[in-house]
């Protein structure tokens with residue numbers, strides 16, 4: 001089956017956030033990195049890169065190359081907060097989002113095209129939303145697999161959008177230096193140079209047996225990548241312990257009917273992701289942050305693992321009703337934890353067979369189908 005994979009990589013991520021938070025830095029060489037004597041550069045703005053500054057370079061060297069540079073310490077928590085916002089936006093397009101670093105993710109949008117337009121339209125849509133909601137730019141690559149999508153996203157940066165069509169794979173790869181292959185480190189490059197291999201095109205002159213013999217298993221992988229082949233799946237929620245959805249409300253409110261509606265919407269999103277991933281959870285937690293920034297999150301453990309929209313939203317609403325709201329709410333969300341795979345025939349499947357629960361499952365399935373066909377925006381669940 002042909003797949004459509006997107007690879008998204010934020011531009012000069014840490015530095016771009018620093019510029020966002022201090023607009024006077026715009027257009028200046030900004031270098032973010034360890035502030036100790038032996039610190040290294042985490043990243044640099046594109047202006048600073050013109051001085052030859054790059055990630056992992058010692059700070060003292062960066063200072064020599066660019067004495068007028070603005071050197072800032074790493075604010076990891078702030079970058080994580082923005083990263084979360086970006087990943088949440090991506091998950092609005094498909095639950096098949098695999099985050100691979102703080103600023104990078106793969107999306108499998110095979111089959112999502114009917115919802116949001118073709119791959120290019122989806123990518124433009126994503127860029128627009130990230131721009132609007134975070135103020136940052138990203139680069140996106142589109143290809144028939146993860147490897148090609150990743151290669152594509154690196155071709156044009158910043159604010160790039162590059163598509164590798166199946167017919168153009170050879171053309172794209174033949175001139176690409178081998179170091180652009182993810183996982184190819186200095187040692188492999190040295191080994192490849194030994195055989196006069198500099199580009200991916202050069203790799204293709206060698207047989208699979210030869211590469212396997214000289215480079216071991218990685219040689220076999222290189223042989224496939226050189227042909228543009230990569231079957232590795234997009235694996236969302238790798239080892240995750242919970243799935244959640246939350247939002248900072250556009251204005252603080254104490255209105256229970258508004259809060260209830262938001263809880264249902266977040267419960268629905270979480271349940272949808274669980275179902276798409278073949279996961280079920282036992283603990284449902286309502287998270288609330290009040291306007292004085294105090295936070296409360298209460299969990300409720302249900303008897304059987306579930307992925308049902310109704311059970312999750314009912315439980316979260318119960319927690320909302322039980323909570324004495326003394327102030328206005330600033331943030332609200334729902335988390336499901338205590339997860340297990342639903343395909344292993346858990347107790348729930350027995351419990352679900354027949355009766356009311358069966359009806360709920362059918363409603364969920366019907367809703368998922370509609371959502372897949374027409375997009376998440378068109379269906380809103382009624383209040384349960």
Ligand code: TTP
Pocket residue numbers: 009010011012013014015041042043044055056102103104157158
């Ligand atoms: P990258 O995506 O590699 O770099 P970047 O986002 O700064 O720039 P580009 O536009 O080329 O994508 O890494 C993401 C963030 O991870 C980066 O902003 C800082 C951090 N990082 C380090 O802390 N150390 C490193 O060696 C690298 C490569 C990145």
Ligand code: MG
Pocket residue numbers: 009010011012013103
């Ligand atoms: Mg980046």
